[in-house]
Amino acid sequence: MSDIQEQKAPIAITLPDGTVRPYPSGSTGFDIALSIGRRLADDAIAIILDGKAADLNAPIENDARVAIVTFDTPEGRDIFWHSASHIMAQAIEELFPGSRFGAGPATEQGFYYDVASEHRFREDDLRLIEVKMLEIGKRNIRIEREEMQRTDAVAYFKNVRNDPYKVEILEETLKNVDRVSLYHQGDFTDLCTGPHLPSTSKLKAVLLFNISSSYWRGDSSRENMQRIYGIAFPSEKLLKEHVARLEEAKRRDHRKLGSELELFMLSPEIGSGLPVWLPKGAIIRSELEAFLKEEQRKRGYLPVYTPHIGNIELYKRSGHYPYYSDSQFPPLTYHDEDGRQEQYLLKPMNCPHHHLIYSSKLRSYRDLPIRLTEFGTVYRHEQSGELNGLVRARGFTQDDSHIYCRPDQLVDEICNAIDLTQFVFSTLGFSEVQTRLSMHDPANREKYGGTPEVWEQAEKDVREAADRMGIDYFIGIGEASFYGPKIDFIVRDALGRKWQLGTVQVDYVMPERFDLSYIGSDGQKHRPVVIHRAPFGSMERFIGVLIEHTAGNFPLWLAPVQAVVLPIAEDVHDYAATVHGALLAAGIRAEIDTRSEKIGKKIREAEIGKIPYMVVAGQKERENGEVSLRRHRQGDMGSFTVSGLVDMLRKEITERT
Secondary structure (H helix, E strand, C coil): CCHHHHHCCEEEEECCCCCEEEEECCECHHHHHHHHCHHHHHHCCEEEECCEEEECCCCECCCEEEEEECCCCHHHHHHHHHHHHHHHHHHHHHHCCCCEECCCCEECCEEEEEEECCCCCCHHHHHHHHHHHHHHHHCCCEEEEEEEEHHHHHHHHHHCCCCHHHHHHHHHHCCCCCEEEEEEECCEEEECCCCCCCEHHHCCEEEEEEEEEEEHHHCCCCCEEEEEEEEEECCHHHHHHHHHHHHHHHHHCHHHHHHHCCCEECCCCCCCCCCEECHHHHHHHHHHHHHHHHHHHHCCEEECCCCCEEEHHHHHHHCHHHHHHHHCCCCEEEECCCCCEEEEEECCCCHHHHHHHHCCCCCECCCCCEEEEEEEEEECCCCHHHCECCCECCEEEEEEEEEEECHHHHHHHHHHHHHHHHHHHHHCCCCCEEEEEEECCHHHHHHCCCCHHHHHHHHHHHHHHHHHCCCCEEEEECCCECCECEEEEEEECCCCCEEEEEEEEEECHHHHHCCCCEECCCCCEECCEEEEEECCCEHHHHHHHHHHHHCCCCCCCCCCCCEEEEECCHHHHHHHHHHHHHHHHCCCCEEECCCCCCHHHHHHHHHHCCCCEEEEECHHHHHHCEEEEEECCCEEEEEEEHHHHHHHHHHHHHHCC
16 A cells, blocks of 8 residues: 555445454555455455445545455456456457447356447457457556546547547437546547456456347447457356356257257248247146146136237237337238228237226226236247247247236235246246346336336335345346336356246236226225236246256156156067056156167167156066166166056156156
8 A cells, every 4th residue: 555545544444244444545445355365356356335336446535335346246247248348349459450349248148349340250350359358468458447528538539539439429328427437458448437357467268259240229220330249257267167168058059959859840931930839848838837827726816818919909009019019020901891991910918908808897896806817929020130949939928917906905916926936936946046126217218108106106016025025136227118117037047047037017007008997995996006927938938948957857747758668678568568558547648669679779768868767677577566767867766666656756746846
């Protein structure tokens, strides 16, 4: 620490464990980390200062709560990868002079930067950029923050950097901001709120893995840019681990496994993004539907069915058509015998249909809550480049439910919906679940329906329910639906990837648009509140994620084929058929393999097919009235009587272990 720092009055720094330590005013996060230990100081990349991320070398002038940020935290990875995008931009600028840069954020798995360049980037260029990035890292360039008036920043990016994209951001997006921040690293400067790494030397390993096309600010009428994706790490070891995970992800790809295990098919003759379920995949889907239907029945849900298309006026009334028109198929125009024209739309959402079911008769306060549920197929015209097997499709089925309740019942109903969603995830083996409270953005009011007062109440209700359920959540501003705030559930799969699946949404807007009402205890009409709820979300997306999470090794109750009977020789085929019949009679999905192949080959093929149980029958087993049992990926489990085998399998299926 400098002599000047030591002369200043001390400040009190509260560490995450509650310890309070005195430091000279003007101390930095690095000073604090170093006082704790050299290892921590070496690993530190930023700090959390009174709840907000800040640069490691920013001076701290007042008492504060401080946490040191390292790469092994979500905040640390985000900061590291965003800094890496700046280092990549500097490398591109040095290799390909004249390149200009749009947006370069961190992502869930790395970073990207949108580049405007006369050069068309290819795979070989990525390797050159990687080498240059590592060279910049070895230069140990200090990354420094500078704050200035917005007008001065405009002049800087016009006259010094000659960067029209940053000028546009400053003059349009940030036009109401007085001061902005720039980050300098050598000859490269970018407009950024930060924070960033203290120097480029933290970057030790990098992998650039994709180039795609993008548009400036996501507007197809604007400049076409090149988006370069990458990921970076503070050590080569972490990069190697990441590459190993990528290889495992390829092996688990649901499109690959879906084909190998004969679960679903995608055919251009049927249409892009329109998956077709094959018999084995249909079993998985029907078992999941039966599981949720059974649980919903216990919880008072009422099943309904609605058509696949609807009059366009219905979706105009709900607001889905104007809000989502870009992602919907064109309307179907129909002329009747009298020449009158009607327009229909492939159903984009199930909710409007359910609202009309609710309003089809007079409701009393005693009738509420009413919980309508449907596995309803909806259609979205996703861009072809965004389609991804089951997880991003144009036709998909939602496990959609709408709960109509009184305001005094709302928080209880939200809690019940949360509980059901948590039950579904735990049953399916998703143990790591994050929860986001998706709120509206008050600065972008035109994006949402309803009044500010309605939104304030809805978001208050969502918070109260989440707090009552003891959920560890974070807030996502601007992530709400146009009609209300949401509780979004984000699961982490076996490879550590995050997927948003289930959701619970509160809606005060649709009851107004559809004039929904109930007769209260005072004899007057009142507005119900609507909860939109879908634990699976999309059945297709959920199953696609489940395939990759389990690598196709489904729990017994979901496996399309739960057991296969493998006779060792032809002379025991009759006995094997008896065993097979006993399994079928017990409701177990079983097959029998009577091919004249050696038992070793039959077992290997059953393992490749990921069949949970292999029931081996030979002369010895027939004489003893038993079977030898093998478990997929575990091997020999010993001998069982046929009745003992049936009891064991039925117990595992019933308990959904």
